[in-house]
Amino acid sequence: MKKSEKEIEEILHKYKKQIEQMYKMLLNVNSLANIRFWYSCLLNFRKSEDIYQDILQMEAYTTSIIVSYGRIFSGGTRSTVLKEKILPVELLEVHKEIIDLRHAKYAHHGELSTLEMDIEVSYIDSAFIITPKLELGFWLGAPKKWAPLFEWLDGFMYDTFQNALTSLTKETGIEWKFPHGPAPTWIE
Secondary structure, eight states: OOOOHHHHHHHHHHTHHHHHHHHHHHHHHHHHHHHHHHHHHHHTOOOOSOHHHHHHHHHHHHHHHHHHHHHHHHOOSSSOOOOGGGSOHHHHHHHHHHHHHIIIIIITSSSSOSEEEEEEEEEETTEEEEEEEEEEOSOSSOOGGGHHHHHHHHHHHHHHHHHHHHHHHHHHSSOOOOOOOSOOTTOO
């Protein structure tokens, strides 16, 4: 049954809160898509001739994952905040590991770092020699134990969004749809 412009506006106004909630959900869906992309980059990472570039690239992917993941559970200015209690018990340890990394490494001025920079000062032949030192403390590639958590969250967000659409369909008597297609090739 066709609706008039006025009827459509009334429906959109009446369900404005639910529509805004779906928008906020989509921000988290987008964040998780980014996380899964960066994770696939780490998972498929191949070293090059330039180890320093490799380290910085892995650090950038890891940082992107941890910061974006933390945002999903601590909230952004416009997104919904997921609560830890939604997670299955078997995924809580991995979740806490990522959140702890976020807190220690990024949210609180680098209390933990995978790249430790320092200098060594030596006095040789009547001159001070400054030698940069770099210590690494991270895994190479992607932590395999993170994958099930990201996969579960992806399914949870999809189901939550579909449930919101189903609810709106029931309440309004008009079908609400969201276009979707196959998963991107980088999601394994």
